[in-house]
Amino acid sequence: MRNFLIRKVIASIVTLYAIVTANFVIFRMAPGDPIRMMFRDPRVSAEQLAEQTEKFGLSGSLWDQYLAYMGNLLQGDLGLSFWQKRPVIDVIAERIPQTLMLVLTALALAVLIGTFFGALAGWKSGKKTDSIILSTSLTLYSIPSFAMGIVLLMVFAYILTIFPLGGIRTPASGFTGIRSVLDVLWHMILPAFSIILWYVGEYILLTRSSMLDVLGQDYILTARAKGLRERLIRKRHALRNALLPVITITGVNLGFAVAGIIEAETVFSWPGVGRLIYDAVLKRDYPLLQGVFLVFAAAIILANFVIDLIYSFVDPRIRVGE
Amino acid sequence: MAETGLLKTTDTQKKKTREFFQLLLGHGMGKTGIIIIIIFLVMAFFSPLLWTNDPYKSGEAKDILVKPSAEFWLGTDDMGKDVWSQVVYGARVSIMIGFIAAVITVVTGAFVGIVAGFFGGKLEEGLMRIVDFFMMLPILPLMIVLAAVLGPSIWNIVFVISVVSWPTTARVVRSQVLSLKERPFIEAARCIGAPNKRIMFREILPNVVPLLFAQSILMITETIYAESVLSFLGLGDASKISWGQMLHFAFESGAMSNSPWWVIPPILSIVLLIVSFSFLGTAVSDVLTPGYKEKRGY
Numbered sequence: 001m002r003n004f005l006i007r008k009v010i011a012s013i014v015t016l017y018a019i020v021t022a023n024f025v026i027f028r029m030a031p032g033d034p035i036r037m038m039f040r041d042p043r044v045s046a047e048q049l050a051e052q053t054e055k056f057g058l059s060g061s062l063w064d065q066y067l068a069y070m071g072n073l074l075q076g077d078l079g080l081s082f083w084q085k086r087p088v089i090d091v092i093a094e095r096i097p098q099t100l101m102l103v104l105t106a107l108a109l110a111v112l113i114g115t116f117f118g119a120l121a122g123w124k125s126g127k128k129t130d131s132i133i134l135s136t137s138l139t140l141y142s143i144p145s146f147a148m149g150i151v152l153l154m155v156f157a158y159i160l161t162i163f164p165l166g167g168i169r170t171p172a173s174g175f176t177g178i179r180s181v182l183d184v185l186w187h188m189i190l191p192a193f194s195i196i197l198w199y200v201g202e203y204i205l206l207t208r209s210s211m212l213d214v215l216g217q218d219y220i221l222t223a224r225a226k227g228l229r230e231r232l233i234r235k236r237h238a239l240r241n242a243l244l245p246v247i248t249i250t251g252v253n254l255g256f257a258v259a260g261i262i263e264a265e266t267v268f269s270w271p272g273v274g275r276l277i278y279d280a281v282l283k284r285d286y287p288l289l290q291g292v293f294l295v296f297a298a299a300i301i302l303a304n305f306v307i308d309l310i311y312s313f314v315d316p317r318i319r320v321g322e
Numbered sequence: 323m324a325e326t327g328l329l330k331t332t333d334t335q336k337k338k339t340r341e342f343f344q345l346l347l348g349h350g351m352g353k354t355g356i357i358i359i360i361i362f363l364v365m366a367f368f369s370p371l372l373w374t375n376d377p378y379k380s381g382e383a384k385d386i387l388v389k390p391s392a393e394f395w396l397g398t399d400d401m402g403k404d405v406w407s408q409v410v411y412g413a414r415v416s417i418m419i420g421f422i423a424a425v426i427t428v429v430t431g432a433f434v435g436i437v438a439g440f441f442g443g444k445l446e447e448g449l450m451r452i453v454d455f456f457m458m459l460p461i462l463p464l465m466i467v468l469a470a471v472l473g474p475s476i477w478n479i480v481f482v483i484s485v486v487s488w489p490t491t492a493r494v495v496r497s498q499v500l501s502l503k504e505r506p507f508i509e510a511a512r513c514i515g516a517p518n519k520r521i522m523f524r525e526i527l528p529n530v531v532p533l534l535f536a537q538s539i540l541m542i543t544e545t546i547y548a549e550s551v552l553s554f555l556g557l558g559d560a561s562k563i564s565w566g567q568m569l570h571f572a573f574e575s576g577a578m579s580n581s582p583w584w585v586i587p588p589i590l591s592i593v594l595l596i597v598s599f600s601f602l603g604t605a606v607s608d609v610l611t612p613g614y615k616e617k618r619g620y
Contacts, residue, residue: 219357266555278555286470300458
């Protein structure tokens with residue numbers, strides 16, 4: 001177990017280091033070098049410019065710049081946002097709670113709904129129920145979150161006017177206590193749904209194919225031969241084992257899942273990190289863009305590490321080595 | 323499809339290919355997907371004949387945000403440009419970017435996968451490390467960063483999508499090659515002294531063609547999606563209309579509240595095209611699963 005842990009920690013650190021370095025390279029080597037762009041950006045004052053040049057070693061060689069960048073990063077300094085004229089790290093930090101709230105709610109609901117229907121479809125494989133669930137989930141999975149979001153926005157916010165147009169709170173409402181919590185939840189429903197519908201499709205497909213694998217295993221045959229009731233086999237023997245790969249693939253897919261957050265937050269002006277990446281693009285705020293990318297990458301590595309840990313508890317076979 | 327390149331099997335190969343397409347058309351999802359895709363391809367190919375107004379021409383003040391009418395089939399946008407013509411023209415750009423990026427992705431992925439799987443050892447380990455690294459990255463943010471730094475142009479979008487997408491193909495091709503490598507016909511080729519290059523591209527490659535076909539469909543689905551998201555986020559080429567870009571302008575001008583005719587056609591096009599490609603993809607992988615033919619009673 002200890003070796004397993006150490007190996008995972010080292011792998012995570014190496015990946016993170018590679019991402020951080022790649023991030024440096026992308027932003028320095030590109031034709032529209034953002035550092036040079038900073039010198040022309042009217043939003044940056046001469047004073048700030050001098051300070052940033054000093055701090056990031058911009059007058060030195062590329063190697064000096066790299067060292068300065070790494071040194072600053074270790075101290076949590078991601079530079080200055082052109083647009084907000086504040087440290088990038090502060091701009092991002094205040095957006096993180098809202099994104100976590102949205103994504104964790106959406107993910108939890110999607111896993112619950114998705115594994116339920118996926119297991120059902122796998123169990124009824126080849127029957128009418130299966131093909132209906134399969135084509136529905138394939139369709140849901142193929143609809144980009146931003147398209148789903150725009151449709152939900154038009155129908156429920158503009159036409160039916162039962163949900164707000166966007167944001168996280170009713171402006172100037174002065175709600176306090178439980179009313180303000182309910183207000184936030186009310187704002188969260190549409191963006192959460194545009195992500196959930198996308199994730200659900202994926203979880204159904206995953207659980208279904210995993211269920212099909214498990215149903216072909218010998219231990220299912222043994223359970224049947226023992227004369228166990230079908231419901232028991234499905235719950236105790238099939239579903240539990242079918243959920244194992246779903247856990248791993250959740251980790252692998254996080255790199256793709258981030259897309260849903262960016263799209264939904266953009267459409268519904270949800271003040272999270274995803275909307276921030278859109279604003280950074282529109283405002284041509286490169287330090288902010290770079291920072292948001294790093295935060296997403298680090299979050300995925302961390303989440304994968306946690307998922308590996310969970311997995312090693314759920315399935316002891318994995319600890320023995322690959 | 324072909325078991326060996328040493329024996330000439332073109333006839334059986336042709337027969338198998340024909341059978342494959344027959345099975346595909348007999349598959350409910352496959353048929354639906356193919357029909358819709360063909361409609362869009364026709365639309366993209368003949369778009370100059372189909373558009374009723376110049377999609378790039380801004381209208382006069384009276385033509386701004388006009389409801390659908392005989393002159394403007396799907397109305398106009400806030401610049402007075404005809405929505406129908408833009409949708410038809412957008413089919414061209416969206417499909418073209420998707421196809422080119424998918425081809426680059428699959429060719430690169432296949433090459434890396436075959437080389438890694440065939441040679442093994444340090445080379446394989448190194449290549450697969452790179453693949454794993456890419457698969458850990460947040461894909462969309464990476465594409466956004468690259469597209470923003472490189473600047474908006476169609477070719478940058480194609481490049482960005484390809485750079486990020488090839489590892490998935492490389493990984494599946496490699497695992498297929500690993501199992502092919504152990505098969506007798508490869509050993510036979512080695513025995514008669516065939517050079518590595520020949521074994522890789524004349525013996526192994528034909529055997530991964532079905533996989534590459536399935537992978538291409540999957541990749542087209544993903545690249546069309548990626549293009550639409552990047553354009554929706556405002557990273558598209560401003561001089562080329564695509565569906566994602568139409569939505570970007572519609573979204574920025576708040577068209578959802580007052581001009582649904584400008585919003586719904588591009589959304590519907592994106593969704594229909596992506597859904598039909600995923601239907602086709604599912605059908606292809608079903609048909610390629612061993613035992614499918616027997617199960618369907620052929």
